[in-house]
Amino acid sequence: AQSVTQLGSHVSVSEGALVLLRCNYSSSVPPYLFWYVQYPNQGLQLLLKYTSAATLVKGINGFEAEFKKSETSFHLTKPSAHMSDAAEYFCAVRADRGSTLGRLYFGRGTQLTVWP
Amino acid sequence: DAGVTQSPTHLIKTRGQQVTLRCSPKSGHDTVSWYQQALGQGPQFIFQYYEEEERQRGNFPDRFSGHQFPNYSSELNVNALLLGDSALYLCASSLAGGQNTDTQYFGPGTRLTVL
Numbered sequence: 001a002q003s004v005t006q007l008g009s010h011v012s013v014s015e016g017a018l019v020l021l022r023c024n025y026s027s028s029v030p031p032y033l034f035w036y037v038q039y040p041n042q043g044l045q046l047l048l049k050y051t052s053a054a055t056l057v058k059g060i061n062g063f064e065a066e067f068k069k070s071e072t073s074f075h076l077t078k079p080s081a082h083m084s085d086a087a088e089y090f091c092a093v094r095a096d097r098g099s100t101l102g103r104l105y106f107g108r109g110t111q112l113t114v115w116p
Numbered sequence: 117d118a119g120v121t122q123s124p125t126h127l128i129k130t131r132g133q134q135v136t137l138r139c140s141p142k143s144g145h146d147t148v149s150w151y152q153q154a155l156g157q158g159p160q161f162i163f164q165y166y167e168e169e170e171r172q173r174g175n176f177p178d179r180f181s182g183h184q185f186p187n188y189s190s191e192l193n194v195n196a197l198l199l200g201d202s203a204l205y206l207c208a209s210s211l212a213g214g215q216n217t218d219t220q221y222f223g224p225g226t227r228l229t230v231l
Contacts, residue, residue, distance in 0.1 A: 004158075036222070043120075043206055044159070044222040090158050102147065102210065103172060104220060106158030 002027045002093045006107035014115050019063075019078040021110045023091030026072065032094040033074045034104070035065055039087045047089075050074060061085070086114045118143055120209050120223035128229045129197050137192040137226045141209030147171075148190040149220060150182060153204040165190050166212050194228075202230045 007022040025031055032051050036044040048059025055067045061084075065076045074091060088111050092104045121140045129135050141148050147166045151159035161174035165184035184190045188209075194201055204227050208220035 034219070041227075043122075043224040044208075046219060046221065049219060092158075102149070102164060102212070102220070103161050103174070104149075104151075104159070104208075105161070106151075108156075108158045 002031065002095050002105045004091050004093050004105055004107035006089075006091050006110050008110055009108065010111045010113065012113040012115060013081045015083055016080050019076070019081045019085065019112065021076040021089050021091075021112065023065075023074045023076065023107060024072050025074060025091070025093045027093055027095070029095065033065075033067060034092040034094065035059065035063070035074075035076050036090045036092060037087045038090065038109075044090065047076070081112075081114045083114050083116065086112055088112070120207055120221055122205075122207050122223040122226050124226060125224070126227045126229075128231065130231050131197055131199060133197050133230075134193065134195045135197060135228060137194075137205050137207075137228070138189065139192070139207030139209075139223060140189045141207075142221050145209035145211050145221070146188050147210045147212045148184060148188065149208045149210070150190070150192050151206040151208065152176070153206055153225070155203070159206055162192070197230045199230050202228060204228075 003026045005024045034049045035047040048057045050067045058064045063078045088109045091107045123138045149164040150162040153159040163173040164171045168184045179195045181193045204225045206225045207223045210220045
């Protein structure tokens with residue numbers, strides 16, 4: 001079975017500070033992993049994805065994430081937060097075999113607040 | 117290149133009524149998935165359609181049904197609405213086949229309120 005745990009439902013940082021959003025996954029097969037961002041009253045926008053190529057994945061808006069198999073983690077980082085980064089962030093895992101092909105399992109989300 | 121579109125944007129219904137939500141996938145995509153996002157939660161998978169058939173289904177009752185048309189657009193129908201069905205309903209499209217093309221792109225969602 002696949003699942004995702006996002007540690008910390010709320011994260012607050014100052015503008016210019018490091019952003020670190022944590023995601024741990026559980027998967028019985030090699031996973032595909034995703035980070036999505038959701039701005040208020042909008043759908044989900046893909047930030048980046050890991051599909052078993054390079055373990056350090058770069059996404060849009062200066063975000064990146066590192067896949068660590070030994071820690072079953074896929075944490076999202078950004079060196080310097082911007083006010084426009086304030087949003088909700090979701091980590092998701094995709095099962096890649098069998099009847100659950102293509103289905104995404106989401107974490108509960110982390111609300112990022114950026115203070116001026 | 118048009119992204120995933122959904123209609124309507126907002127919808128208010130009363131308990132016991134029926135509702136139909138619509139989704140048009142991103143150009144070139146052939147697979148549509150539906151998710152329910154309750155307030156303060158992550159999206160939960162409802163079902164997925166490919167080649168006009170339901171390929172897989174999440175843990176949702178039969179009150180939730182869907183359809184996919186030959187042009188790949190899709191509908192989500194919910195019968196006998198309950199207060200707990202109030203949520204943001206998200207449609208995602210993808211291209212079947214090939215691991216690197218199975219990324220799901222989401223629409224803006226339909227906000228359903230059941231009174």
